[in-house]
Amino acid sequence: MKKRVRFAPSPTGFLHVGSAKIALINYLFASKSGGDFVLRIEDTDIERSKQEYEESILESLDWLGLEYDEGPDKKGNFGPYRQSKRLEIYEKYIKKLIETGAAYPCFCSEEELKKEKEKCVEKGEAPKYSGKCRKISDQKRREKLKKGDDYVIRMKVDDEGEIKFEDMIRGEVVFDKKEIGDFVLAKNKKKPLYNLACAIDDHEMKMSHVIRGEDHISNTPKQILIQKALGFDQVKYGHLPLILASDKSKLSKRHGAVAVSEYKKQGFLPEALVNFLVLLGWSPGDDREFFTIEELKKEFSIDRCKKSGAVFNKKKLEYINSLHIKEARPERLAKLLVTYLIQEDLLNPKQSLEEYPPAMGAKGLKTSYKTKDGRDFSFDQIIGIAKEHQDRIKTLPEITEVADYFFETIEADFSLLQWKDMTEDEVADCIDKSINILSDIKTWDKKQVSKSLLEKANEYGDRGRFLWPLRAALTGRKNSAGPFEVAYLLGRGEAIKRLKQAKEIL
């Protein structure tokens, strides 16, 4: 039978990396076997659910590349995919549960319940509803209902027996029924609560497996009880360990960045986050660590998921990110980097209307760039910079620190230009030679620039005597990419200009 799994976030916040991992595992589980991956929005709590959160969750999922087959913005045979649009379905089942006697209305006030609970806690027992309203006679119940008394709907759970289920990750898990108590199914017939809606939807949407976080493990017996009362087939469950903060507690906002969107902003690549997340609790069984999503789709197996929680280690994320940056296509990287360069004001985009020849009759928007110090800068140059820095940055925004000299005026003094014990004359001579070489190059391409400069450098016993002053004059920095590449990417005009400028201060 075709596997069907779901990711069921509630739109009460941005997509948390922990939730993202759950979504990812579901996605991979489905992909591996050609099954379906469904997105269901659990917005039964209308107070806390927000449209903007739903949108951001969808956006994050899209960014991560976790495409779902069915969902609120996709077609599907089991919709609607928002619980707030499925109220009639729940109502139907609530009626059925009451009719069959599996559930009953409870008229206890919240204050009453609170007192009862306090008593339990005092006695050192687990707080549990007394079952008081179970004993109300049919007649009295009808009267109260007629009178319009406030009530909630509770599930009848006897004290006898236990609920067992075979967890895909943990093996057999057993709960004593007497620990559960008569839990609330719905605030009223039109306001279902989580466990009810979830159990019904998992059945109605034909889920074969439910893979979710460990924090749901204690909800599982309740949902099984509902499914049994309604005569549903039992779903297979799997509870994944939580992502932990460095203090080993559940990773939450107080620990720092938790939203997927924040990691996007911080300059992590989606495939890197995915790669990192999957490694939190899963391994292929050998020493491989680098995976693309496509590889994971083939390689992933739920049997290899660990039971214990894993600490979110940002250093490792950065490392994984650096690996994926190295692998990324320079064109793509350049587009991504531009955002950060613009943000830091190193680059300014200029959009202009581009008119095609009248015969083609079209117009388009053309983007060109100017550097902070007002020079034209082409997208090809940015691609070159991306290529040159792919193995120098761990996250995208670092580009503004390591490549700023390409975009603004630089300053170099003698102490910077000097290599070891070189004199001012020697430095000046080296710069003169560089200017001549660059001026004489016929075709300005990377190979030619490198070759000509390297030939000269090799004439020195210590290449640094030529290369260091050159690079320092070009970049104004102690640390940077190599002089050939920088000279080439800067362009002949700017490179020579910078060299002449360096000479002036000598």
Place this chain on the structure above:
RNA sequence: GGCCCCGUCGUCUAGCCCGGUCCAGGACGCCAGGUUCUCAUCCUGGUAACAGGGGUUCAAAUCCCCUCGGGGUCACCA
């Protein structure tokens, strides 16, 4: 506190099911060295763990029991 879950280097993990090949392998981090005009990359080496205690066995990280430790959950939230 009740219930449930978990426990291999600081962290992510392999090994555990099917005891010996494990005085425990890989990765991140950190430290040292090499390559390089510099930095980064890259390469080499080092650092560091079977939570503890009992069993079972010729042999235990691996099987059993107990203890300890950590986490999750106990809503008319999801």
